[in-house]
Amino acid sequence: MDIIGQFPLFYFPEYGSAWMMGITGTIHILASHTSVGAAMLFAFLAYKAYKENRSDLYPYMKKYGMFLLIFSYVIGSITGPGIWYTATAASPRGISALIHNFVWVWATEWVFFVYEVIGVFALVYFIDKIDKKTHLKLTFTFALASVGTLALIIGIISFMMWPGTEGYYTTGSASDAFFGVNTFPHMFLRIGFMIMMSGVIGLVISSAMKKENEALSNELSRKMGFVSLIGGFVTMFFFMWYMGTLPDNAHAVFNVTKESIIQNRIILAIVFSLYFILAIVRPKTINTVLASSMIVVILLAGLWPGEKLRESMRKPYVAGQYIYSNQIVSRDVPGKGIKSELPIIAEKGLLKVNPFVPENLKVITAENKLEAGKLLARMSCSNCHSLETTGKFRPLKDRLTGMDKEGIKSILYAIGSGSIPYMPKLELPEHEYDAMAEYLASQKY
Structure with missing residues (x-):
């Protein structure tokens, strides 16, 4: 019997599996992006403290480092x-594709990450125990490790959207997949976002120092306002x-909610620009x-x-534009010895x-038709849609x-065609289409 390599x-x-990934991922990104941005900020502050003999900056860096240890390296290391874990449960073949393409890249990223974790402890512990020049060198290596971690993981994540070059499919090369x-x-x-986040977190720390040293607090709040504003500009640019480098399926999904997304981003840009300008012009008004x-x-x-948008735009694929969600x-x-499973299905x-x-359930009968249709709907649709009438994540009830059954069948036949171009083309035998449509119609959406 012909079998495909499913899990x-x-x-x-x-809610669906994608929501579980999204919730965990959003918290992790807030923590991890702050850590990389803070690493660059630490290098800047350490350089300024060394060159200008500003010993008063070190207590701020220590407080920031302690916050970073808890916020980024505890929360980040958990999430x-x-x-x-959630990605492997929800998308095992997607994770498998990443491992098979980037096992050494990922191993290298872990080396950088381990150095990061050790580095942040060393930065905080040795800040007033070693000379300024040595501490400066330590902050620079910490920043390089953090940016290195980012660069390596971004190459892997970008492959999830689509491979580096069309040649990847022939060569299977990690470099073709990465670049x-x-x-x-x-x-x-x-x-850019990491720089902005380092300033946003920096404003929390500086505003908490008002009672200790108001003049320094205001100076640092002003600096964090500039840092955040620059980071925000870089992010928008x-x-x-980035949007101009995405595949057609990503733009097809983006265009569905384009107006609301643009409106959201404009409002956020205005709100945070005003906040950062306030920190620059009136730092006294910034409180914890x-x-x-x-x-x-x-x-x-x-x-x-933003994370929901990125995950949505990657659909219908989960990795490399060859594995569906x-x-x-x-x-x-051919470069990986992989063959399409669509013909055999x-x-x-x-x-x-x-x-x-x-x-x-291998053979559909009158007795098991609804149960088989339910399983087919879950296997085919649940990674992108919730199936229940109370579903929250891209619920099928909205579509x-x-x-009735025949109307739903016409939708199933249209998937992957011109009317629904961003959804995956999945041809099933007629009896499986019929069972799936009958089950979905029975839900009385």
Whole structure:
């Protein structure tokens, strides 16, 4: 019997597996991006302290470092593995593709990360125990390790959107997979955001120092305002470049909600520009409550919609534009010895070729038709949609409300065609289409 290399289905009712990845990923990005931005900020402050003999900057750096240890390296170190745990459960073949393409790149990234973790402890502990020049060198190596970690992981994440070159499919080369047209704009976009985040966090620390030294607090708040404003400008500039390097399916998804996304970004840009300008012009007005609130705004109104957008634009693929989000390999990759599974699914049916389908559902009968249709819908659709009538994540109820079985079948036939170009083309035998449509119609959306 012909079998495809599927894994057991991970299904999270109502929200879907992608939401679990998104929630964990958003928290992790806030923590990890702050750490890289702070590493660059530390290098700048250490250089300024050394060149200008500003010993008063070291207490600020120590407070910032202690915050970083808890906020970035504890929360980040918990949510980092959390991302890979949820991603492996939700998308095992996607993670497998990344490992098979980038195992040594990933190993190198871990070396940089270990140095980062050791480095931040050393920076905080030795800040007043070693001479300024040695501490400066330490901050520079810490910054280089942090940027190195970023550069390596961005190459891997960019491959999830699409490979570096069309030649990758022939060669299977890690370099062809890593150096994509959107790798560098993606990296500089993230660097800009990291710089901005280092300033946003810096404003929390500086505003908390008012009672100790108001003059220094105001000076540092003003500096953090400039840092944040520069980071925000860099982010916006490279975001426009990044959007121009995305594949057609990404633009098709983006265009669906383009107006609301642009409106959201304009509002955020205005709000944060005013906040950063206020920090520059009137640093006295920045207090810890306001500064902390702006972090929450970034998390809920900036990062969460941004991560949802990026994940949505990558669809229908989960890696390399050859693995669908539902784990099916959709094209040949000769360089990796990979063949498309679409022909065998169209011929034999998804129920027969998936090794984890129960034996009693391999053949559709009148008795098991609804149960088989439910399993087909979960295997085919649940990585991108919630199936229940109470679903929250791209619910099918929003697309199939009021439709009967034949209407739903017409939608299933249209997937992957001109009317729904960004969804994956998945041809099933007629009896599987029929079972899936009957189950979806039974939900009475």
